[in-house]
Amino acid sequence: MAVLRMLNPGLLRDIYGARGKTAAIVEGGTAGCVLASRLLEHDPSPVVLVIEAGSDVTTHPHIDKPLESAKLHFSDIDYKYFTVPQKHLDNEPRYACGVQALSGAVAISSGGWIRGDQLDYAEWARQVSDERWSYEGLLPYFRRSEHHFDPDADPERHGFEGPMHTVSSSGRRYALRDTVLKAWKHIGLKEIPDANNGAPQGVAEVEIDEMVFVN
Numbered sequence: 001m002a003v004l005r006m007l008n009p010g011l012l013r014d015i016y017g018a019r020g021k022t023a024a025i026v027e028g029g030t031a032g033c034v035l036a037s038r039l040l041e042h043d044p045s046p047v048v049l050v051i052e053a054g055s056d057v058t059t060h061p062h063i064d065k066p067l068e069s070a071k072l073h074f075s076d077i078d079y080k081y082f083t084v085p086q087k088h089l090d091n092e093p094r095y096a097c098g099v100q101a102l103s104g105a106v107a108i109s110s111g112g113w114i115r116g117d118q119l120d121y122a123e124w125a126r127q128v129s130d131e132r133w134s135y136e137g138l139l140p141y142f143r144r145s146e147h148h149f150d151p152d153a154d155p156e157r158h159g160f161e162g163p164m165h166t167v168s169s170s171g172r173r174y175a176l177r178d179t180v181l182k183a184w185k186h187i188g189l190k191e192i193p194d195a196n197n198g199a200p201q202g203v204a205e206v207e208i209d210e211m212v213f214v215n
Contacts, residue, residue: 021045021046021047022046022047022048022049023039023046023047023048023049024048024049024050024051025048025049025050025051026051027051027052027104028050028051028052028054028102028103028104029052029099029103029104029105029106030103030104030105030106031104032050032052032104033050033102033103033104036048036050050102052101052102053100054077054099054100054101054102055077055101055102056101056102057077057101057102057103057107060072060077060101060107062075063107066110066111066112066208067110069108069109069110069111072099072107072108073095073097073108077099077100077101077107077108078097078098078099078100078108079097079098079099079100080095080097080098081095081096081097081098082094082095082096083095083096110208111208112206112207112208113146113164113166113196113206113207113208114195114196114200114206114207115135115142115196115198115200116200117198117199117200117201118134118135118136118198118199121133121134121135121137121138122134122135125137135198139157142159142196143157143158143159143162144159144162145159145162145163145164146158146159146160146162146164146166147159147160147161147162147163147164147165147166148160148166149165149166149167149168149207150168153194154194157194157196157197157198158196166207166208167207167208168205168206168207168208181203184203185203189202189203190202190203191203191204192204195207
């Protein structure tokens with residue numbers, strides 16, 4: 001959750017010699033970084049101050065290698081949070097990752113590009129009594145943010161001009177790939193050609209963010 005505050009212009013003027021519009025975003029997590037980018041997207045003149053406890057981890061050795069993201073857990077950028085004791089989990093506390101870094105938890109997400117199940121969004125929309133938070137309500141923003149890897153994908157479901165370039169993990173090959181897929185199918189799971197179609201229950205290739213930085 002990012003908090004936006006419009007500042008007294010004198011404050012940033014005193015600090016940075018800024019003129020005109022100024023804003024401060026408290027917490028530079030995923031939402032905060034997106035908000036800062038959007039504020040400057042069409043007008044680069046405002047001064048936007050992002051306040052984040054963590055550092056810029058762009059050059060961290062495990063950040064740009066999705067398969068190494070597990071090494072970031074309990075690392076120097078992990079707050080290492082634990083929950084209160086969980087009644088249905090042997091009454092033990094459980095690890096809850098919290099990332100101390102510019103961009104927030106997205107830095108530790110393996111680059112996964114996963115929308116989730118439309119049923120979860122439907123429940124979200126029901127709880128806040130606002131269909132804009134449903135899957136269909138958010139779909140235009142999913143498309144807008146995405147540069148989908150497959151040009152033949154359904155344009156009603158995917159976008160092709162967004163800043164987030166996705167790729168499929170289908171290029172991975174390993175000896176037991178087909179055997180494992182057959183095993184999942186054998187116990188009743190269906191193969192899904194598009195894991196980001198709003199109904200991802202089954203076996204599917206995972207899309208990942210290509211980590212292409214678009215200016």
